[in-house]
Amino acid sequence: xxxxxxxxxxxxxxxxxxxxxxxxxxxxxxxxxxxxxxxxxxxxxxxxxxxxxxxxxxxxxxxxxxxxxxxxxxxxxxxxxxxxxxxxxxxxxxxxxxxxxxxxxxxxxxxxxxxxxxxxxxxxxxxxxxxxxxxxxxxxxxxxxxxxxxxxxxxxxxxxxxxxxxxxxxxxxxxxxxxxxxxxxxxxxxxxxxxxxxxxxxxxxxxxxxxxxxxxxxxxxxxxxxxxxxxxxxxxxxxxxxxxxxxxxxxxxxxxxxxxxxxxxxxxxxxxxxxxxxxxxxxxxxxxxxxxxxxxxxxxxxxxxxxxxxxxxxxxxxxxxxxxxxxxxxxxxxxxx
Numbered sequence: 231x232x233x234x235x236x237x238x239x240x241x242x243x244x245x246x247x248x249x250x251x252x253x254x255x256x257x258x259x260x261x262x263x264x265x266x267x268x269x270x271x272x273x274x275x276x277x278x279x280x281x282x283x284x285x286x287x288x289x290x291x292x293x294x295x296x297x298x299x300x301x302x303x304x305x306x307x308x309x310x311x312x313x314x315x316x317x318x319x320x321x322x323x324x325x326x327x328x329x330x331x332x333x334x335x336x337x338x339x340x341x342x343x344x345x346x347x348x349x350x351x352x353x354x355x356x357x358x359x360x361x362x363x364x365x366x367x368x369x370x371x372x373x374x375x376x377x378x379x380x381x382x383x384x385x386x387x388x389x390x391x392x393x394x395x396x397x398x399x400x401x402x403x404x405x406x407x408x409x410x411x412x413x414x415x416x417x418x419x420x421x422x423x424x425x426x427x428x429x430x431x432x433x434x435x436x437x438x439x440x441x442x443x444x445x446x447x448x449x450x451x452x453x454x455x456x457x458x459x460x461x462x463x464x465x466x467x468x469x470x471x472x473x474x475x476x477x478x479x480x481x482x483x484x485x486x487x488x489x490x491x492x493x494x495x496x497x498x499x500x501x502x503x504x505x506x507x508x509x510x511x512x513x514x515x516x517x518x519x520x521x522x523x524x525x526x527x528x529x530x531x532x533x534x535x536x537x538x539x540x541x542x543x544x545x546x547x548x549x550x551x552x553x554x555x556x557x558x559x560x561x562x563x564x565x566x567x
Contacts, residue, residue: 233541234259234432236329237300239299243284244482246554251284252328260333262310267339269306269322269332274543274564275353276302276550277387280418281355281479290509300328302564303358305342305349316341330543332565345358346525354561355535356524359387362473362510364520367392368448370471370506371515375400377446380437382456384425385412387534387561389391392449393422394533401447406456415559419534434459444468453477461494464501471506480554536560543567 233256243251283294283301294301308320314334324339335360342352355362363470368387373379373442377557381398383389385403386539393403393416401520405425413425424440426433444465450457454477464470497503527533538558540549543566553562 233257234331235328236331237546239284239294239296239298239300242296243316245482245553247281247284247294247547248551249547254544255460257329260331262312262333265313265334266315266333266518267308267313267322267327269324270309271304271306271326271330271332271543271566272321273350273353273565274302274495274546274552275304275357276546276562276564277465278361278474278476278479278553280550301325302328303353305352321349323357324366325349332445347528350474350537350539350561350563350565351535353563354387354537355391355503355533356521356528358510360391360524361447361517361520362525363388363391363395365510365516366464366471366473366508367395367447368516370446370508371396371447371449371469373399373401373447376402376444378402378404378441379447379449380404380406380441380445380460381422381449381451382428382460383451383474383476383559384405384416384422385560386451386558389449389451390416390420390560391533394420394527397421398527398532402441402443403438406437406452412559414538419536428459430457440461441468447463447471449473451476463496463538464497464503465512466501467503468501468508469504472505476554538562539565 236257240253241251243283247426257546286293303325304454308316308318313336319376321342323342331419347356367552371390373396379401381389381392384407388425392412394402406427407413413427416422416425416454441463446465446468448470451474452525453475538560
C-alpha cells in the first residue's frame with residue numbers, strides 16, 4: 231500500500247463543519263524514520279473538543295492549522311518499529327489525528343493493555359474521557375455522601391463515568407440527557423437515581439422534582455438551557471466543574487435577551503459558589519491513580535460503559551456532525567480497520 235487516507239482542515243467552519251471544511255483525501259504513506267514507528271490506525275476517537283480546534287482563536291491548545299491533518303486521539307497497531315521500546319503488533323494510543331496511518335516517536339505514545347479493556351475502551355472509559363470525569367469530579371466537584379450531583383450529557387463518554395463515580399461516593403445522582411432512551415439507559419445500566427430529558431416542555435419542573443434537596447455539584451458539559459435550569463436549584467457552596475459547553479460550539483452569535491451577567495455574579499457571591507474550568511491534560515500527575523482505580527473498577531464490574539462504534543473511516547465527518555447534534559449513544563469511536 232503506497233497511500234493513506236486523511237482528513238485535512240482546508241477551511242475554518244462557521245457553524246456546523248462539513249466537507250467544505252474537512253477534506254477526505256489520499257496522501258503518501260508515511261515512513262518510519264530513526265527512532266520512529268509506523269502505525270496503522272485501528273480506532274479513532276471523536277470528541278466535542280475537536281470543534282474548538284477548528285477555530286483560529288486563543289484557547290488552551292493551539293488550533294489546527296489550515297492544510298494540516300485534523301487532530302485526534304487514536305488506538306493504533308505498530309506495523310514497523312525503529313525503536314527498541316515498541317515492536318510490531320503492539321497496540322498504542324496517541325494523538326495521531328484523523329488518518330489511517332502515521333509515523334511517530336514512542337514518547338508521544340502509550341502502550342495499552344488489551345487484557346484490561348478492549349482497545350476502543352482506551353479512547354473512552356479508561357482513556358481521556360474517563361480521566362476527564364475522574365479529574366473533574368475528584369479535584370473540583372469533591373462530592374460528599376448524601377449530596378446531590380447533577381450531570382449534563384449524562385449518557386456521553388464523560389457523563390456516564392461521572393455519574394458512576396459519584397454513586398460510589400454515596401451521592402444522589404441525577405442525569406440530564408436529550409432523549410428518553412438515553413435517560414433510561416443511565417438509570418438502568420449506570421445506577422443513576424433519576425435522569426430528565428431537557429427537550430421535554432416541563433424539563434425544569436422534572437429537574438426540580440428529581441432534586442428535592444437542591445444541587446450540590448453540577449458537572450457542566452453542555453451550557454444553554456440546562457445550565458440555566460440548574461442554576462435555579464444550586465445550594466449554598468455548590469461546586470460546578472466546567473468541562474464543556476457543547477450547546478454553544480456551533481453558535482455564530484450571542485443569544486438575544488438581557489445581559490444576565492450581573493445577577494449571575496450576584497448569585498455566585500451570595501451562594502458562595504465555586505466554578506472551576508479545567509482541562510484534564512493539566513493534571514497528568516493523576517494518571518497513575520486513575521489507571522489504577524479505573525482498572526480495578528472495571529475488573530470488579532463497578533463501572534460500566536457504552537460505546538457507539540461507527541464502521542469505516544469515510545464515515546468520520548458524518549459521525550462527528552452527529553456527535554455535535556447528540557445522535558451518538560455513549561462514547562463515539564470510528565473503527566478504521
